[in-house]
Amino acid sequence: MAIRQTDQTIHKAAWLYYTHGLRQDEVARQLNISRASVAMYLRKARETGIVNISTSTRMFTDDAIAREIEDLYGLASVWVVPHDGRALDPTAEVPIVGASVFLDLVRNGDRIGVAWGRTVYAMADAMSYADLNDVTVVQMCGNLGAPYSYRPDQCTMEIARRLNAKGLNFYAPLVLTSERLARDLRAEPVIREQLASVAHCNLALFSVGTLDEDSHVVMCGALTAGEIHAMRDAGAAGVIAGQMIDASGALLDCDYNRRVISADLASIRSIGKRLMVVQEESKFVPLVAALSGGLCTHLVVSASLARRLRDERSGGTTDRAI
Amino acid sequence: MAIRQTDQTIHKAAWLYYTHGLRQDEVARQLNISRASVAMYLRKARETGIVNISTSTRMFTDDAIAREIEDLYGLASVWVVPHDGRALDPTAEVPIVGASVFLDLVRNGDRIGVAWGRTVYAMADAMSYADLNDVTVVQMCGNLGAPYSYRPDQCTMEIARRLNAKGLNFYAPLVLTSERLARDLRAEPVIREQLASVAHCNLALFSVGTLDEDSHVVMCGALTAGEIHAMRDAGAAGVIAGQMIDASGALLDCDYNRRVISADLASIRSIGKRLMVVQEESKFVPLVAALSGGLCTHLVVSASLARRLRDERSGGTTDRAI
DNA sequence: CACGCGCTCTGACAATTGTCAATTCTTCGC
DNA sequence: GCGAAGAATTGACAATTGTCAGAGCGCGTG
Numbered sequence: 001m002a003i004r005q006t007d008q009t010i011h012k013a014a015w016l017y018y019t020h021g022l023r024q025d026e027v028a029r030q031l032n033i034s035r036a037s038v039a040m041y042l043r044k045a046r047e048t049g050i051v052n053i054s055t056s057t058r059m060f061t062d063d064a065i066a067r068e069i070e071d072l073y074g075l076a077s078v079w080v081v082p083h084d085g086r087a088l089d090p091t092a093e094v095p096i097v098g099a100s101v102f103l104d105l106v107r108n109g110d111r112i113g114v115a116w117g118r119t120v121y122a123m124a125d126a127m128s129y130a131d132l133n134d135v136t137v138v139q140m141c142g143n144l145g146a147p148y149s150y151r152p153d154q155c156t157m158e159i160a161r162r163l164n165a166k167g168l169n170f171y172a173p174l175v176l177t178s179e180r181l182a183r184d185l186r187a188e189p190v191i192r193e194q195l196a197s198v199a200h201c202n203l204a205l206f207s208v209g210t211l212d213e214d215s216h217v218v219m220c221g222a223l224t225a226g227e228i229h230a231m232r233d234a235g236a237a238g239v240i241a242g243q244m245i246d247a248s249g250a251l252l253d254c255d256y257n258r259r260v261i262s263a264d265l266a267s268i269r270s271i272g273k274r275l276m277v278v279q280e281e282s283k284f285v286p287l288v289a290a291l292s293g294g295l296c297t298h299l300v301v302s303a304s305l306a307r308r309l310r311d312e313r314s315g316g317t318t319d320r321a322i
Numbered sequence: 323m324a325i326r327q328t329d330q331t332i333h334k335a336a337w338l339y340y341t342h343g344l345r346q347d348e349v350a351r352q353l354n355i356s357r358a359s360v361a362m363y364l365r366k367a368r369e370t371g372i373v374n375i376s377t378s379t380r381m382f383t384d385d386a387i388a389r390e391i392e393d394l395y396g397l398a399s400v401w402v403v404p405h406d407g408r409a410l411d412p413t414a415e416v417p418i419v420g421a422s423v424f425l426d427l428v429r430n431g432d433r434i435g436v437a438w439g440r441t442v443y444a445m446a447d448a449m450s451y452a453d454l455n456d457v458t459v460v461q462m463c464g465n466l467g468a469p470y471s472y473r474p475d476q477c478t479m480e481i482a483r484r485l486n487a488k489g490l491n492f493y494a495p496l497v498l499t500s501e502r503l504a505r506d507l508r509a510e511p512v513i514r515e516q517l518a519s520v521a522h523c524n525l526a527l528f529s530v531g532t533l534d535e536d537s538h539v540v541m542c543g544a545l546t547a548g549e550i551h552a553m554r555d556a557g558a559a560g561v562i563a564g565q566m567i568d569a570s571g572a573l574l575d576c577d578y579n580r581r582v583i584s585a586d587l588a589s590i591r592s593i594g595k596r597l598m599v600v601q602e603e604s605k606f607v608p609l610v611a612a613l614s615g616g617l618c619t620h621l622v623v624s625a626s627l628a629r630r631l632r633d634e635r636s637g638g639t640t641d642r643a644i
Numbered sequence: 645c646a647c648g649c650g651c652t653c654t655g656a657c658a659a660t661t662g663t664c665a666a667t668t669c670t671t672c673g674c
Numbered sequence: 675g676c677g678a679a680g681a682a683t684t685g686a687c688a689a690t691t692g693t694c695a696g697a698g699c700g701c702g703t704g
Contacts, residue, residue, distance in 0.1 A: 011381035056453040059333035131378040
């Protein structure tokens with residue numbers, strides 16, 4: 001009760017200040033509290049998403065190159081983050097834009113599939129709190145025991161927390177040692193339901209992984225550097241939700257993939273809006289693979305990746321600097 | 323070009339200030355402009371919707387009575403605006419809440435049907451600017467020549483302007499002198515298309531009118547006080563988009579309605595989300611009629627109307643003051 | 645080329661907001 | 675019932691922001 005009272009007061013203070021445009025001292029007088037409390041309540045209101053301040057991301061779609069990439073790759077919407085000279089750390093900027101775009105796409109009642117990775121976690125971290133209702137965040141792939149803070153379940157939970165949503169975690173490892181065990185585990189009701197529920201999402205958020213020595217799957221001990229090289233030789237071009245894809249964006253037919261527990265690509269593709277966010281320059285090949293496979297509908301990339309994407313398809317027409 | 327440059331600068335300033343949390347002087351340094359200009363740009367960014375500050379309307383749905391009314395009348399969502407003692411002008415508050423709720427419901431790509439009236443215009447006036455894409459606002463009924471600022475076309479245009487949307491105005495009078503002329507006019511391609519396009523909306527915004535001497539239809543000269551009394555005797559209970567409805571919310575079979583040019587009730591009912599906003603105490607009877615006819619799915623009302631609505635249906639159970 | 649128009653800059657002051665240590669109020673455990 | 679830990683609140687000060695007048699600048703025009 002006491003909590004509800006305070007909660008009500010925060011709402012009222014936020015309403016009077018932000019919607020009616022009163023000054024803090026006027027709000028304080030209205031609510032019979034000190035101005036300092038009003039300032040504190042307002043901070044709380046912003047932190048909890050009771051008040052939402054969002055900046056248009058239109059400036060990132062205004063670039064002509066964004067239009068070109070939409071056309072070349074058949075995407076619904078593309079955001080290009082410029083390398084802004086001195087201004088800001090350019091790569092760190094991509095997930096921030098990604099978070100803004102993501103929040104723009106989310107609605108009450110949504111069901112959201114989330115994969116994992118450095119980029120996804122950076123987005124979660126940059127995401128402001130939102131006051132949504134009835135939103136569910138579903139983890140799209142199994143877990144890794146690694147000590148990273150961007151483990152799949154961490155990504156899911158953190159995003160759910162920010163959105164005031166329910167988090168549906170996956171209680172299975174990402175990769176097992178035998179194909180048989182993976183098959184049996186996938187058949188378990190808890191796991192089967194989780195996997196099935198991905199297809200009922202209407203929004204997905206993920207990045208794409210590389211096949212280098214410092215790729216996640218290696219760092220987390222799922223694969224050795226040697227194995228990953230072998231896979232690259234066998235045609236692997238990138239990693240989506242823990243699964244290897246080839247250059248055409250199709251699931252690679254390999255032993256590793258059969259041992260993975262993750263939402264299959266068809267389920268992911270059945271989700272209406274699929275936002276992919278790619279920041280690292282080194283992810284060009286995986287990115288092209290994912291786009292070829294039609295895995296995403298919305299894309300946030302850096303300007304340099306955008307230029308390379310355009311040149312890849314348009315055969316390198318105009319190529320002047322930003 | 324010079325304009326685009328400035329526009330870009332406004333976006334960047336807003337981004338750095340609101341998303342990155344820099345101070346105005348830091349933003350000024352980054353962009354090589356004076357701090358005073360930054361302050362100006364930020365104001366512009368807020369005014370044009372490049373930056374959007376919204377406050378949760380949850381406090382208005384938290385009321386138990388809102389839940390009751392949803393259940394009693396089968397509505398998707400109800401907002402109840404309390405009469406807040408000293409705080410704010412209670413009736414003026416309803417359209418402000420309505421505007422917030424409305425903005426919450428709008429999405430990019432939406433097609434929105436708008437009716438007219440004092441309340442709708444008050445909402446337009448209270449509505450903050452939004453940076454939306456590809457939104458269309460459709461006028462749902464014909465025009466009146468009255469010198470009011472809340473003429474149907476004014477409502478449509480003003481809302482379109484605030485949402486950065488395209489406004490589709492209706493170029494016909496609301497009511498004609500003969501039934502034949504109304505029929506002929508409705509058959510005109512321009513008008514027919516306009517009317518048909520209402521059915522393709524996915525969001526509607528309207529209020530409901532009374533049948534008093536000071537009702538809009540009288541004030542605007544569409545009907546005389548005498549005629550409106552006669553209509554009330556004939557079973558008219560309220561006015562929706564310029565048309566008379568009976569107590570069950572059905573179109574009243576009368577000469578006047580046959581002379582009106584407006585979206586028919588079936589089209590309106592085919593729209594997914596229909597937000598009705600009612601502020602005046604005197605609109606209780608029309609409100610009940612509209613609800614009986616299932617004309618809206620979302621409702622914003624004052625606390626006293628809410629209490630009367632509950633008592634109307636639940637047979638007057640608990641009836642303590644707020 | 646001078647002119648006026650519209651825009652931005654500068655510098656300064658006033659208004660508003662953020663912050664924090666000190667204080668008051670709550671809520672427990674004993 | 676008492677006292678202490680902890681949370682909420684406040685007053686006062688510091689930092690930030692809003693605003694304004696006057697100056698400077700670029701540009702299109704007569």
